[in-house]
Amino acid sequence: MGPVTAGVFQLLAVTGALALVHIPLGTYMAGVYSSKRHLRVERWIYKGIGADPDTQMRWPAYLRGVLVFSLAGVLFLYALQRVQGVLPGSLGFASIDPDQAFNTAVSFVTNTNWQSYYGEQATGHVVQTAGLAVQNFVSAAVGMAVAVALVRGFARSRSGELGNFWADLVRGVVRILVPLAFVAAIVLVACGVVQNFSGIHEVGQFMGGSQEWNGGAVASQEAIKELGTNGGGYFNANSAHPYENPTPFSNLFEIFLILVIPFSLTRAFGVMAGSVKQGYAILAAMGTIWLGFVSLMMWSEFSHHGPAFELANGAMEGKEVRFGIAGSSLFAVSTTLTSTGAVNSFHSSFTGLGGGITMLGMMLGEIAPGGVGSGLYGMLVMAVVAVFIAGLMVGRTPEYLGKKIGTREIKQAALYILVTPALVLVLTAAAMALPTPGHSMTNSGAHGFSEILYAYTSASNNNGSAFAGLDADTQWFNTTLGIAMLLGRFLPMVFVLALAGSLARQTPVPFTAGTLRTGKPLFAGLLVGATLIITGLTYFPALALGPLAEGLA
C-alpha cells in the first residue's frame, strides 16, 4: 500500500468513526441540555455559585453570565501566572511577564490557546493543571452553552427565554466533557502519553551523559485539549511532541477527538429543533467542506511544490515520520477547520498552497465543523444568511426553522460575520504598516507576510495555531493578538445571543408549500456555496499576497 492509499484509508477510518459516534453522542448531549434533573455534584456547584439553575434567562442575562464567567477566568489565570514564582509545585519556574500573562490568560479563556511562551521552560504543574487545563474544559463548555442557547432560540417561541447559563455551563463540564476526557486520557496514556508529577528529571543517554525531561499531567490535558478544540500544547512542539502524540494510532485518535463534539452537536441541534433532518443538512455542509479541504491538502503536500521540498524529494520538513504526509495533512485541516490550533506538524513548513489551505480553513470562520459550540452557532448564522440569499432570489420572506429572518435578524447575522474579517485585515494592515512588527518574521517575502496574516487570522478566529516562525512574544503582538482574541470571541457571542433572543420571542410561521426546504441536500449545497463565496471574496486579496503568491511562484 502506498502512502496516498494509506492516507485515503485513514480519512475513511476517521469518517467512519465519526459517523458511528455522532448519533448517540449528539442525542445524549441534547438530553443533557434538555434534562430537568440535577446531579448531586451539580447541586453542590450551584450552591457554591449561589445560582438557581432553574431560572430562565433572556439573552442579556445569559450574555452577562458568559461575560462575567469569562472575565473571572481571565483575572484568575492572569493572577496565577503572575504569582507562579512563589506557588508550590511550580518547579522553580518564574512568574510570567505582564504582557505575556495577559496574552496567555485571554488566549486560554477564549478557547484560542495561542501560545507565545514555551511550555517546557515557562510553566510548572500548577499553572498547567489548575490554570490552563481548567480553561480547556470551561471555555469549551461556554462555547457549547452559547450554541445551545441559539438552538433554543429556534426551538422556543413567544418567550425570549434561552435557558440558564450556569446550568448549561456546569452540565457541559460535568456530564459531557469530563466523562469523555476521562476515557480519552486513559487511551492516550496507553499509547505512551506521559502522566506523572515527577517534575523535571535527568535520564541517561545512549552515547553517555544525560538529558532532562519535563514530567507532567500531559495525558489528562491532551485529552481535553483536543476534545474541547483548545489546542494549547503542554510542550512547545504541541501534538508533534512524542509525549503528546506518540503513535500513528494516537494521531488518528486525537483527530477524532478534535472533530467528535463539533460534528455531534449537529445531531443535538436536530433533536432539540425537532427535526433531525435539519441537523443532517448542517452536518452535510460541514462534512463536505472538511472532506474537500483534506483532499486538497493531501494533494498539495504529496506533490511537494517548493524549492526546498523538491530538493529534499518530499515535504517532510516539520513533519514526523510516524504520521507521514497523510497523517499530518489530515491533522492540519482538522485543526484549522475547528478552533483547535493544536498541530502535529508545523504549518509554516507546509507547501505554499498547503499553508494557504490552513489559513482559508480558519477564515471560513471555523464552521466545518468548527470549535465546540462555536462551530455550530457559526454555521447556523451562515444558514440564516443562506436562507436570506435564497429568499432574495425567489422574492419571498426568508424563514428558517419556522422563524422569520427579518431586518433585525439579518443585521445580527451580518454583524457576526463582519467581526473577524475586520479584526484580521485591520490588524494585519497595521502590523505591516508599522516599522517594528516585521522584525518578528523568520521568513521573508510572501511567506513573511503570511506569518503575520496567519497570526491575526488565528487569533481573531480563536484558533491558536501559527506560522510559528513569527516571534510573537513582543509587547506589540502579545497585546494586539490578545485584543483580537477577546473581540473575536465575545463580539460574535453578543450577536449570536441577541439573534437567539429575537428568534425566541417570535411566533412561529406555519410551514407552507412555499417554505424553503432547509432539511434537504440542495440547502446543504447552498450553505456550502454561501460560506465559500462570502469568505472567499472577503479574504482573496490578502490570500493573494501571501500563500497564493508563494504557492504559484
Place this chain on the structure above:
Amino acid sequence: MTHSLTNTARMLGAGLRALLALTLVTGVVYPLVITGIAQGLFNGQANGSEIKADGKVVGSSLIGQNYSLPLEKGQDSPAPDLKWFQGRPQNGLGVNSVNTQYRLILSGATNRSGDNQELVQWVKDAKAAVVRANSTAGHTVEPSEVPADAVTSSGSGLDPDISPQYANLQVRRVAERNGLPVAEVRSLVDEHTEGRVLGFMGEPRVNVLELNIALKELLARG
C-alpha cells in the same frame, strides 16, 4: 452608579465561585484520578517509556537522541558517530533560556518555508553529508536514493524514527564501521522495521534508539 457597581461585583463574585468549583473538578480531581489510574495500569508509558541497555536507562523509546562524537575544538556542532545509525536533522530544537537552572531541550520545528534560502541550504548540506557518509568502498550512494526524512527536521525536533529507506541506506556504512557482515546488519534493520498500524495508519518506520541498542548487543555478542 454605585448600584450597578455593586451589582457587577456581585456577579463577578458568582463567576469566580463558579470557576473555583469547576477548577476543583477539572483541575484537581480529574488530573489526580487520571494520574492514579495511569500510574497503576500503564506505569511504563505514564513515566515516559524509558528504555534500558545493560541494565541502565539510556533514554525513551519515544524521544530521538544524538549519536555524535564528543565536540572537538574548532567545531560548531559535534560530528556524527558513524558507527551508529543516525536520526533526522534537528535544526528546530531550542535551548532553554528562561529557567536556566535546568538543561531542558525545547522541542520545536524550524518553521522555514519551502522557498526559504536557509532551508534550501540545510537540505543541500544534509544531502551531501548523507551521500558522503554512506558511500562505502564498494558502493556509492546516489543523491536520488536519499529519502526526504534524512534531510529535513521533524516537527518536534525529537522524532525517534527514520524511514526504512533511510535505515537501509545506512546499513553498508554501519556494517563497514563495525566490521559486521552487511546481511547481518540488514536483517537487524528488517527486524526493527515497523509497518503501518493495522496496515494503514501512519508510515513504516524504524526506531533509531531501539535499533542502536540491538546493534550494541550484537557487537557485544561479537
